[in-house]
Amino acid sequence: MQPFDEFRGAVRANEPLAPLTWFRLGGPADFLARPGTADELTAMVRRCAEEGLPWHVLAGGSNVLVRDEGVRGLVLHLESPSFSDVRIEGPRVVAGSAVPLTALISQTARAGLAGLETLTGIPGTVGGAVRGNSGGRQGAIGQFVRRATVLEPDGQIRTREQDDLIFSYRRSNLDDCVILSVEMELEPDDPESVVRRMRRIWIVKKENQPYGHQSAGCIFKNPTPEVSAGTLIDQAGLSGKRIGEAEISDRHANYIVADPGATVADVLELIDFSREEVLRKFGYELELQIQIW
Numbered sequence: 353m354q355p356f357d358e359f360r361g362a363v364r365a366n367e368p369l370a371p372l373t374w375f376r377l378g379g380p381a382d383f384l385a386r387p388g389t390a391d392e393l394t395a396m397v398r399r400c401a402e403e404g405l406p407w408h409v410l411a412g413g414s415n416v417l418v419r420d421e422g423v424r425g426l427v428l429h430l431e432s433p434s435f436s437d438v439r440i441e442g443p444r445v446v447a448g449s450a451v452p453l454t455a456l457i458s459q460t461a462r463a464g465l466a467g468l469e470t471l472t473g474i475p476g477t478v479g480g481a482v483r484g485n486s487g488g489r490q491g492a493i494g495q496f497v498r499r500a501t502v503l504e505p506d507g508q509i510r511t512r513e514q515d516d517l518i519f520s521y522r523r524s525n526l527d528d529c530v531i532l533s534v535e536m537e538l539e540p541d542d543p544e545s546v547v548r549r550m551r552r553i554w555i556v557k558k559e560n561q562p563y564g565h566q567s568a569g570c571i572f573k574n575p576t577p578e579v580s581a582g583t584l585i586d587q588a589g590l591s592g593k594r595i596g597e598a599e600i601s602d603r604h605a606n607y608i609v610a611d612p613g614a615t616v617a618d619v620l621e622l623i624d625f626s627r628e629e630v631l632r633k634f635g636y637e638l639e640l641q642i643q644i645w
């Protein structure tokens with residue numbers, strides 16, 4: 353008798369996670385769940401509590417590196433239509449956590465709402481972006497969030513209001529729950545101007561970042577707002593450095609790209625090497641931005 357037998361096809365044992373991540377590397381989950389509804393998701397999280405099993409959320413997989421050993425417990429992959437609704441009422445937008453961020457940016461731009469276009473080019477989902485307060489130099493998603501509906505670790509669904517939400521640089525206090533949906537407030541604007549800004553940001557990003565490769569975006573956080581991790585790695589002479597089939601991107605030194613045949617060990621070695629060299633040469637201890645599972 354397996355712990356998730358009652359969920360039939362929605363939970364699979366020993367499922368590979370690599371195809372669900374942008375790095376396309378790493379081992380399997382003990383159990384991988386694709387809950388169809390919030391009720392089913394709740395029952396799964398409660399079952400984990402009963403069985404003493406850990407659970408994790410994997411969304412777009414664009415900020416996660418899975419180790420070869422894989423992940424113990426249950427990995428919840430939210431992709432069903434129950435988590436993919438978007439409602440726009442005036443300047444308020446309610447988006448399900450599984451909505452692709454790029455789709456939401458286009459939809460709100462067409463609706464004449466400004467704000468999210470500053471996030472153009474960030475892959476993944478609304479849930480992943482809110483959890484990690486994704487963004488860039490022009491701002492981050494947390495500044496628009498007014499409330500979040502979450503499944504708490506105790507198996508209850510609750511709404512966390514703005515006063516209870518904390519967003520800081522690539523961090524939020526929504527790291528202990530499953531985000532189900534978020535309500536955001538945007539600024540009315542002319543749709544054509546918003547779309548023009550989106551295009552401009554996309555042109556700049558495409559030139560400076562290695563899209564179309566296996567990666568997870570920036571590996572490290574910037575040590576201070578003025579000091580970029582990518583610049584430090586580049587000035588340490590590491591742009592283009594290869595270990596095995598993984599490489600520090602020569603387009604953006606805070607990216608590691610995994611070429612065909614790369615292993616998790618190659619990527620981890622490059623991460624360690626970058627950290628050691630930056631500490632040795634400049635005295636900065638780089639903190640990870642990606643999640644390593």
Ligand SMILES: Cc1cc2nc3c(=O)[nH]c(=O)nc-3n(C[C@H](O)[C@H](O)[C@H](O)COP(=O)(O)OP(=O)(O)OC[C@H]3O[C@@H](n4cnc5c(N)ncnc54)[C@H](O)[C@@H]3O)c2cc1C
Nearest residue numbers: 409411412413414415476477479480481486487530531569
């Ligand atoms: C080419 C490229 C460019 C990128 N550019 C940027 C950038 O400019 N700015 C930036 O900030 N990031 C950037 N990233 C990183 C990444 O895209 C973002 O962090 C993104 O928001 C992660 O979303 P995801 O859905 O892929 O989350 P995942 O990678 O699946 O998960 C990330 C974390 O969020 C948690 N999580 C996901 N969904 C939920 C949920 N519903 N409830 C609770 N926790 C959840 C996961 O457990 C995990 O800890 C880039 C990545 C790539 C590959």
